[in-house]
Amino acid sequence: MxxxxxxxxxxxxxxxxxxxxxxxxxxxxxxxxxxxxxxxxxxxxxxxxxxxxxxxxxxxxxxxxxxxxxxxxxxxxxxxxxxxxxxxxxxxxxxxxxxxxxxxxxxxxxxxxxxxxxxxxxxxxxxxxxxxxxxxxxxxxxxxxxxxxxxxxxxxxxxxxxxxxxxxxxxxxxxxxxxxxxxxxxGRRGRIPRAYLGVGTQSVRLSETLRQRLGTDQRAAVIVVDVQPDSPASAAGLVIGDVIVALGGARIADPGDLRAALRPEQVGETVTVSIVRGGEPRDVRLTVGERSRRA
Amino acid sequence: MMETTRDFVALADVVRRITVEVIGNDTALGSGVSWPRGHVITNAHVVRHARVAVRSVDGRQLQARLLVRDAEADLALLSLDAADLPTATVADAARVRIGSLVVAVGHPLGMRGALSAGIVHAIAPVVRGGAPWIHADVRLAPGNSGGPLADVSGAIVGVNAMIVGGLALAVPIARVIDFARSAGVAVP
CATH class of the missing domain: 2.40.10.120 (Thrombin, subunit H)
Structure with missing residues (x-):
């Protein structure tokens, strides 16, 4: 032994x-x-x-x-x-x-x-x-x-x-x-910035037709239900009703995915957001903002 | 890896041989550790009557008599009619470290000679200022009480006594030895 x-x-x-x-x-x-x-x-x-x-x-x-x-x-x-x-x-x-x-x-x-x-x-x-x-x-x-x-x-x-x-x-x-x-x-910034988009979202199912259209097996995404004024999302032209399918190449199936996809190191960087608007897939370029530090 | 698996099988065999089932009125009460010269160590809470029986791994049922019971230490010493059961070896208490592999053998919920494996989680009191217990990250169930917690050489590091917050709590071997000595029974 x-x-x-x-x-x-x-x-x-x-x-x-x-x-x-x-x-x-x-x-x-x-x-x-x-x-x-x-x-x-x-x-x-x-x-x-x-x-x-x-x-x-x-x-x-x-x-x-x-x-x-x-x-x-x-x-x-x-x-x-x-x-x-x-x-x-x-x-x-x-x-x-x-x-x-x-x-x-x-x-x-x-x-x-x-x-x-x-x-x-x-x-x-x-x-x-x-x-x-x-x-x-x-x-x-x-x-x-x-x-x-x-x-x-x-x-x-x-x-x-x-x-x-x-x-x-x-x-x-x-x-x-x-x-x-x-x-x-x-170490780089002296603090950990919190990434910020300025959207409120909810989970939404992707229909079979839409999945085929997008060429994906992803079953869910998030729908934008709120866009804050003067936010990175509004600057990128996101509007209520847009369906966010992916951010920076990461699949977004629920609001938690969106939070997890937003890393501190992305603050200030421009990422591609894949959305569906009016049934049409399109890509939007968005510069990730920083959530203001807590007072 | 295969060697490790074989070692575990051999270890299970060693610890099973020194584990007995404690029985009263035809119902299983718990487990016990075979101690030299026809004795068995178990928990005080397992044995509440003067006459009980034990069943050895080979299936023999032996009459047992309660010699000493210490409710505070949760230990009891039984004396058997026969003195030919294989007996436990005890571990060097100083070698019990947090993270060490340990195994427990007992009769949880009537499952005879069941083995569970894990590691030593902590050696600490249950209540502030109390005596230390071995806390083991090992899955036990009622029926394991009184059975051995052994290291990977098969030597006893403690006597399983309770389950608290999912952890196995065992009376450390040093206290078991003290108890047996004070009852006049030598250490194996």
Whole structure:
């Protein structure tokens, strides 16, 4: 049973390794969540677990409490970045290879605590290239307080950030590469901008005729029910009744897809929006705006 | 990978041999761990009467007598008529780490000798300031109570006692050893 013993020791070492860069995040009333010391002084956690913008603290593995400030949020993928004076807190070992379906993974929570399982699916297998399509679906238990913590491989390298979502019934992880892109954006601009279109939408079914016309198997899209004045959408000429089928090459089947397709790094960039207007497909060029920062 | 699977099969066999079923009035009460010189360790909450029976993995039913019961530790020690059952080996408590692979064997919901596998989730008190318990990310069900939580060498790291929030909680082996010693029974 030497092989099994070696594997068991490897898993325990993985938890220990990842646990050194795993912190407790105290940003909500009921109970704390978990965070990963991703880059020096920057803690990644799940956005939904940081309910306040002030008086957030972080608990280090050796039990110290550090004051933290919210450096940025990306609610589209449930990521928040906290800034701390990290001192000698080790930085997590981030995997360079993406996780694959079937990989044995460990979720690490503050404490440290751990659970294990496998990557059961990636995305839902049918959506286009939105960030949602990269989500790691996990066959493991995310225990209370685990959200925002690292998902690690058998060597303790971080392959994602776990979240059960605000409703606490998901077991998913945001892939490490996606999280790193958010941090890159923070480094580049000093903040995480929130992309803004200025439309209100609702899901709508695409008829068989329309699907044939568009040459797609996509069954749903969103219909524009509101266009805000002086918004990027109005500047691009979008009007109520337009049906948005895709944005920047990503399929849009519901309003959540639209939010997920709008990445912080697209702010200021021009993207192609594929729409149907009066039964006719057409492409509209739209320059993604930035949602004004909260007062 | 195939080797790992074979190792698991062998491990299941080792742990099953030292796991007994605790029976009272023809109904299964829970599980137990075969201890040296004809003894069985189980949970106090499994055994509430002086006379019970145990069924070994080979199907033999043996009469058992309750020797010591400690409700606070949730441990009980039984004495058997026969002393020829294979007995457990105990793990070095210091080697139990968070993330270590562990297996539980028991009789959940009447399923005899069922194996479940997982990892050590935490070693922490259940209530603030209390004694530590082993929290394991292992799926248990009623009927697992009193059965072994073992490491991958088959050595016992704890005695499964309850399920809290989906986690298996086991009495750590150090407390089991203390309990057995105070009852005058040697450690395997």
């Amino acid at each position: 030497n092989g099994l013993m070696a594997f068991s020791n490897e898993l325990a070492a993985a938890v220990e390794h990842a646990g050194r860069a795993t912190v407790g995040v105290n940003g909500r009333r009921r109970f704390g969540s978990t965070g990963v010391h991703w880059r020096s002084g920057l803690i990644v956690t799940a956005d939904h677990t940081v309910e306040v913008d002030e008086d957030v603290t972080v608990t280090t593995p050796d039990g110290r409490t550090l004051a933290a400030t919210v450096a940025g949020r990306d609610p589209g993928i449930d990521v928040a970045i906290l800034r701390v004076d990290a001192g000698d807190l080790p930085v997590a070992d981030i995997a360079t290879e993406p996780a694959r379906v079937g990989h044995i993974v460990l979720a690490v929570g503050r404490g440290p605590r751990a659970s294990w399982g496998v990557v059961s699916a990636i995305g839902d297998g049918q959506r286009g290239r939105t960030e949602r399509a990269d989500l790691l679906n996990l066959d493991l238990t995310l225990y209370p307080g685990f959200s925002g913590g690292p998902l690690v491989d058998a060597r303790g390298r971080v392959v994602g950030v776990t979240t059960s979502g605000p409703a606490r019934h998901f077991q998913v992880a945001i892939p490490a590469a996606t999280v790193s892109r958010v941090l890159d954006e923070l």
